[in-house]
Amino acid sequence: MSTPMLVQTLVIALTVGWSVLFAARRLLPVASRRVQARIVDLFDRPSLPAWLRRLAHGLQPQSTSGGSCGDGCSSCGGCAAAAAKPVVDRQPLMFRPRAKP
Numbered sequence: 001m002s003t004p005m006l007v008q009t010l011v012i013a014l015t016v017g018w019s020v021l022f023a024a025r026r027l028l029p030v031a032s033r034r035v036q037a038r039i040v041d042l043f044d045r046p047s048l049p050a051w052l053r054r055l056a057h058g059l060q061p062q063s064t065s066g067g068s069c070g071d072g073c074s075s076c077g078g079c080a081a082a083a084a085k086p087v088v089d090r091q092p093l094m095f096r097p098r099a100k101p
Contacts, residue, residue, distance in 0.1 A: 033061040 001009075025032045036059065043056035 036061045 021032075040056045040060045043052050043059075045053075
């Protein structure tokens, strides 16, 4: 395998991996926080080097205030009161034929 092909494969693999992580955090926020907490627990042991424990503390997921639905994400806005949402006036679509030249 040539060097340019190796670099290309590495860049594509990193891009796909980042995309999967981004999608998982967006679509499965609670599950991704649990996985992140488990990884932090693995690296936060007294027997491991100090730099690895500092890295684990940096990767620790932030706590959320949790929504009323119990999933802990509070990002969809679905937990807000229904009366607080603005009412949008509906406007009908009007189709007009084109003028023929």
